[in-house]
Amino acid sequence: MKLPIYQADAFTDTVFGGNPAAIVPLKEWISDDLMQKIALENNLSETAYLVENNNRFHIRWFTPAVEVDLCGHATLAAAHILFEELGYAGDIIFFDSKSGELTVKKERDLLTLDFPATKPTKAEIPSELVDGFNIKPEITLKANEDYFFVFRNETEIRNLDPVFAKLKKVKSRGIICTAKGDEVDFVSRFFAPAAGIDEDPVTGSAHTKLAPYWSEILGKQTMNAHQISARLGKLECTMKGDRVLISGMAVSYLKGEITV
Incomplete structure (x- = not known):
């Protein structure tokens, strides 16, 4: 069996920046086991699979280790591939996913995700997590399946050196x-x-939790954000009720064929 595959860098305007994601368009679903094996072989933080249904697209996301319920950068990358490589003619794409309906709107070179927002709340934090960082957070929260640590300044974020064996x-x-x-x-x-990813370069889904937190702290609806990994991601976040609009750019890197 041969399957098309694309790769794009999301939340960046240059190749080798942002977060790379693999995109595999399918005519019909293949087995979960095969999707997981392909994601492991790709060895990127996310591989997204698409199946079209009545001009909508069902999307699923796999890390090298597990399937996840929501991934922002791979959704942005998938929309970019549909618009730029596969000839999608509209200016908005509707995705159906495990996190409900998601949309991506195109305005010139900018793509905007419309995702559900989640506000972090107080929670009991396992000691292994706090002990897994060389710098201790000022505030510890949780937002659904993610822990959420607030530090004192940007320098502390840059200087974080996690002990992944403890975090895992x-x-x-x-x-x-x-x-x-x-x-x-x-x-x-x-x-x-x-989840098989020591550090994710740019995480759109994390900004569904970051945006409501910082919107309340800063008293702003629209915010500019950087995910300061080695590859650097640039995002604009706008709160819209219980949704968050996350905007960024993407660039194509690879197109080819998988033989399985």
């Missing part, structure tokens, strides 16, 4: 680490060793 012991999707930015409204990094 705690069952969670990942740990969002954030602080006010020096040049943008807020910065973040995202670590997910339990």
Whole structure:
């Protein structure tokens, strides 16, 4: 069996920036086991699979280790591939997913995700998580399956040096680490060793939790954000009721064929 495959860098305007995602358009679903094996072989933080149904697209996302319920950068990358490589003619794409209906709107080179927002809340934090960082957070929260740590400043975020063996012991999707930015409204990094990703370069879904938190703290509806991994991601987040609009760019890197 031969399957098409594309790769795009999301939340960046240059190749080798942002977060790479593989996109595999399908005519019909293949087995979950095969999708997981392909994702492991790709060895990217996410591989997204698409099946079209009445001009909508069902989307699923796999890390090298597990299927996840929501992924922002791979959704942005999938929309980019549909618009730029596969000739999708409209200016908005409707995705059906495990997290409900998601949309991506195209305005010139900018793509905007419309995702459900989640506000972090107080929760009991396993000691292994706090002990897994060389710098202790000022505030510890949780947002659904992610832990959410607030640090004092951008320098602390840059200097984080996690002990992944400790973080991996705690069952969670990942740990969002954030602080006010020096040049943008807020910065973040995202670590997910339990999901097979030590550090994710740019995490759109994390910003569904970052945006409502910082919107309340800063008193702003629209915010500029950087995810300050080595690849750097640039995002604009706008709160819209219980939804968050997450905007960024994407660039194509690869197109080819899988033989399985």
